[in-house]
Amino acid sequence: MGWLTGASEEDELRKMALKAIYDHSLCIKLGVHSFSDRDSLYNLIIQSSVLHPRKIGSRVFVSPDYNEPMEQQREVTMKRMHHLVDHGVFRGWITEGGAAVELRRMALNEVVQMYDHSLAVMLGAHYFLWGGAIQFFGTKRHHDNWLKITEEYGMKGCFAMTELGHGSNVRGIETVTTYDPNAKEFIINTPCESAQKYKIGGAAKHATHIIVFSQLHINGKDEGVHAFIVQIRDEDNNVCPNIRIADCGHKIGLNGNLLNSVADVSPDGQYLSAIKDPVQRFAAFLAPLTSGRVNIAVCSIYIAKVGLATALRYALSRRAFSLAPNEPEVLLLDYPSHQRRLLPLLGTTYAISLAGNYLKSIYVKRSPVTNKTIHVVSSALKAMLTWHSMRTLQECHEACGGQGLKTENRVGHLKGEYDVLLTFEGDNNVLMQQVIKALFGEYLATEKQNRPFKGLWLEHMNGPSPVIPAQLTGSILRSSQIQAYQLAEDLGRAFADKTILLTSIEAEANVAAGPLKDVLALLRTLYALVVLEEDASFLRYGYLSVENAAVVRKEVMKLCSELRPHTLALVSSFGIPDAFLSPIAFDWIDANSWSSVQQ
Template sequence: MDSATFRTKVLSRHLHNPQSQQSLIQSSTCLSYSPPDQSEPILFDTQKMRKLMDGHHWEHRDMVYKLITQSELFVPRDRGGRVFVSPDYNQSMEQQRVMTMKRIEYLYLLSHGAFDGFLTAKGPENELRSFALADCYGVFDHSLGIKLGVHFFLWGGAILNLGTKRHHDKWLRDTETYKVSGCFAMTELGHGSNVRGIETLTKYDASTGEFVINTPCESAQKYWIGGAANHATHAVVFSQLEIDGKNQGVHAFIAQIRDTNGEICPKVRIADCGHKIGLNGVDNGRIWFDNLRIPRENLLNSVADVSQDGQYLSTIKDPDQRFAAFMAPLVFGRVTISSSAVYSAKIGLAIATRYSLTRKAFSITPNGPEVLLLDYPSHQRRLLPLIAQTYAMSFAGNYLKRLYVTRTPESYKYIHVVSSAFKATLTWHNMRTLQECREAIGGQGLKTENRIGQLKSEYDVQSTFEGDNKVLMQQVSKALLSEFVSARKKKRPLKGLGLEHMNKPCPVIPSKLTSSALRSIDFQIEILCLRERDLLNRFSAEVAEYQAQGVSIEKAFTLTYQTAEDLGKAFADLAILRTFLEAELAESTGELKDILSIVRSMYVTTTLEEDAAFLRYGYLSTDNAAVVRKEVTKLCGELRPHALALVKSFGIPDAFLSPIAFDWVQANSWSAVRN
C-alpha cells in the first residue's frame, strides 16, 4: 500500500469515528484568551521585588515612564506630537533620526529640564539618578538612550573626568542645556579596541599657542561617531600628541565641528556611516581633520598638559601608567551598556513569558484540552533559567553602578576589571535571551510590533562597542594574572580583584551531589571559587611555559586565549553570584527571600550545566553533571507558579511591551484591523 492510500484510509477512519466528530464539534467553539494577569497567581509582592531589582531611584524612573507614556497629552502637534507613541519600525533612517531628536527636545524643553544636574550636580546620588534615567530612556528606545548617552556620558563624561575646572565651567552647563551637542571621536576606521594604536595626529604650534589636529591617512578617519553625521557641534577627539617630534601618546581634545547654524566647520569633513542593522535613530558619522587649529586650552588636561611655550607636563612619568590613568575614567560607558542590556533582556522575557501563559498548543491526553506553552517542561527550560540569570545580572548591574559612583583612584583597576567582565557577560546574555524569546513565541516573533526582533537588531552592537567582548574577557584574565604573579613574587597574600578566596584552603567538592547540596550557598560559592582558582593557576602555568620556551609575553597571551576566556567567565560568574547574595541577604526573612533562594539556585545550577569547563577540567563528574541537569528541571517546576510575578517584578510598563503580552486575539481581530 502506497503512502497516499494509507493516509487516505487513516483520515477516513477519523472522519467516520463518532468520537472524533464530537471532538471536531467541540473544537469549533472558539477558545477564550485573556491577559495572564486574570488567571495566573501572584504569590509575592512584585513592587517590593521590583525595587530590589532596580536598586535605586524608583520614583525618578516612574517619573520618566509617566513622561513617555503620557507624552501625547502634552506635546502640541506643531512641536511633533505623539513623539513617544509613534512606532519607529516602519520609518526610514532619516525619519528615525528626526524622531530621536524630537524626543530629546520634548524631554528637555517640555518637561522642565529632564537633564538638569546630569553633569553639574555633584556626588554619587546624582550619578546614580543619571544612570536610572538612562535605563528608562533605553527601555523605550535604544536609539534615544544611546544618543543621550553619547552626549552626556561620553562627551560630557570625558569633559568631567578628563578635563579640569576651566573645562567644567565652560562646557558642562552648556551640555546640560543643549547649547552644544557633543560627540565622542575615539574609534577610527583602522583602530577600535586598540585605542593606543589610533593614527589621528595632533601637534602643538608654540608660535600661535594652538594644537593642530590632522587625519594623516584614510585609516585614521574617525568612524562610527554617534551624533557626528547630523547634529553634533563639538567633539572630544582622541589623538596621538606630538611635541617637538616626540610622541607623548593618546590625549583628548575639544574640537568644534559645526557652527551655530549647523554648517560643518572649515578644515573638517564629515560623512554619514549610512544605514545599519539597528540603532538607526543615531546618526553615526565619519570625521576627517585637515590641520584643524584649536586653542591650547582645549586639551583635556587632568592627566597631562602642555605649557604656553610647548613644554609637556605630567606628574605621571611612565607612559603606560599615564595611558592607564587617562583611560580609567572612561569605564562609565561599559557601566551604562551593562545596565541597558539587562533591561532589554527583561523586555524580551516579559513578552515571551506572558504570551506563554495564554497561548496553548496540542494536548497531552487523547481528546484533552490544549496545554499552555509554559506548562510544557521544554518551554519552562527555555525561559525560566533565563529569567533567573536576568535576576542575577540585574543585581550585578546595580553593584557595578554603585562601584563606579563611589570610585577612588585606587579602585580604578578593580572597576576596569569588573566592568569589562560584566559588560561582556551581560550583553552576551541579552542577545542569547532575545534569540530564545524570539523562538519561544514562534511566528509572532517575526512581527516587528512584538519588539523582540527589533530589540535583537538594536542591541546587537553592544557585543562590540565600548570594547569587543572577547577582548574585554582577555583583559580581565590578564589583570587577574598580573595580580596573581605579583603576589607570588612578593610572597604576599592575594588582596585585590576579588581573589582573596585563593588565600584559603582549596574547596573540596562532594563526590556525590544531592539536591540540598546544590542549593547550599556554601557549595555554590565553593564550586565557583574552585573553578576560578584552578583556571587562574592553569592560565599562569601555560603563559609561564611559553615564556620558558622564549615566547614573548604578548604572544603567550594570544596562544592561551581559550584558557583566558574560560578564566574571564569564571571571574564574572563568581562576581555575579556575590552580588546576588548581597541582594538576597538584604531580605532577612519573608516571601521574597524564599523565592530569591530558588532563583539563585537556578542561576548557579544553570551555570554549572551550561559551562563545559566544569566537565572539561573535572570540577564535576559525569554523574554529578547528570544530578545538576535533573536539578535544573526540578527548579523549573518550582518557579513555574511564580512566572508571571517574576516578570512583573521587572517593572517594565505595559505600554513598553507588545500586543502578544496581553489579549493578543483581540489585538489581531478584524475589529482591530478596521479601527
C-alpha cells in the same frame, strides 16, 4: 499612574512584588533605583505624542516608528531629545555631582534604553561621552565654558576616539596633533585614510563640537593619546568655514583645545604632566569608558527583562497541542521543554540584576584605591551581561514563534537594535582577555611577593581547595556555599559568574526568612546550577563527576517546575510598565482582532 511607586490600588500588587525583590538588597540603601524619577519618565514617554505611543487592541504601547528612512528617523529622534530636554529630564546631569545624581542619571538612562536605542545613543554621545570627557579631562576654564550649556543641550557634543583602522587598540590611533608655538595653535592631522574618525555617534548630522583623541607630538616626541575639543559646525549647522573634514589631504586643521586635566602644553610648547608614566597616562584617558561600560551592562539587563517579560507572559497565554483528543491545548509554559528554555534565563536575569546593582554601587563610590577592581569587574560584567541579554532576546524571540518577528512585539527587534552592545565600549572578547590578564597578573604577583590574595573576589584562594562530595544530592546542590566554590574555574567567565553569584548570595542574606527568601534562593540556585550544567569546564576539569552531572541536570528540571507558579509575579516585579512590553505580552488575540487592526 505610578508604575514603581504604586499610587493606585491596582498597582499595589505590582509594587509589593517589586519591593519584595529589591528591598533589603545591599543597593536600595544607595538609592540605586530612583523609583519616583523613573516613574515620571515612564509617564512622560507614555503620554507624549512626540514619542509616538500607539493603541494596539485596547492597550497603549510605546512604539517608535521604525518604518521610516534613516534620515527621518534621525530627525524624529532629535525632536524627542529636545522634548526630554524641555521637560527637565537632564536637569543636574552635568552641573551636579555625587552618587545620588549619578544613580538617578543611570536610572533614567535605563528607561530611555527600554524605549529606543537610537534615542539612547544620541543621549549617550552628548551627555555621557562628551559631557563626561569635559568633566573628567577638562579644567576650570573648560568647565566654566561647557558644563552648563552641555546640560541645557545648547550645543551638541560627540566623542571621536575610534578610527577606521583602530577600534579596540586605542593606543594605536593614527591622528596626530602638533603644537605651533608661534600661532599658539594645535594642528590636528588625519595623515591617512585609516586614521579617519569612524562611527562617531551624532557627528554625521547634528554635532557642533567633538572630543578628538589624537597622538600628541611635542618637540618631535610622541607623548601618546590626548583629548582635544574641536568645533565642527556653527550655530546654523554648517560645517565651520575654517575646518576641512577629509578633503584631498584628509586633514582636520583647526583651533583644537587640549583638555588639560591629565596633561598640558605650555604656551611656548612644552609638554607638562603630573603623570610621568605614559602607560598610566594613557589609562587615565580611558577612564570615561568605564562609565560607558557600567551603563551598557546595567541597561542590557533591562533589555533582557523586556524580552523575558514578553516571552513569559506570551507563554502563559498561548496554547499548543492537546495531550489527548478533546482536551484543551496546553499552555506553552506548562511544557517542561519550554520551561527549560526560558526559566533559567529568568534565574540568571535576577542574578545579574543584583550584580548590576553591585556594579553601580562600587562605581558611584569609586576612589583611586578601587579603580582596578572597578575596571576588572565592569569589563567582566559588561561582557557577561550583554552576552546574556542577547542570548535571552534570541531565545525569547524564538520562543514566541512567528509573533517574535513582528516589530511591534519588540523582542526580535530589540535583538537587532542592541546587538551592538556586544562590540561597543570594548569588544566583549577583548574585555574578557583584559580580565584574564588582570587576574593572572594578580596570581603571579601573590606568588612572587609570597602574600595572600586580596581583592578581585579571589580571597577564597587563600584557603585550602574545597572538598566536593563524591555523591551530590539536591540539597547539597542548593546550598550556596557549594555553589560559590564550584564557580571558581575557567578564569574570565568564571570570574564573572562568581561575582554574579556572590552578589546574589549577599543580597539574599539580608532578606528575612519567609516566602520571598525562598523564591530568591530558587532563582539563585537555578542560576548556579545552569552554569554548572552548561559550562563543560566543571566536567572537563574533574569538578563534577559523570554521576554528579546527572544529578545537576535533574535538579535543573526540578527547579524549573518549582519556579513555574511564580513566573508572572517574577516578571511583574521587573517593574516595567505594560506599555513598554508589547501586544503579545497581553491579549494577543484582541490585538490582532479585526476591530484592532482597523484602528
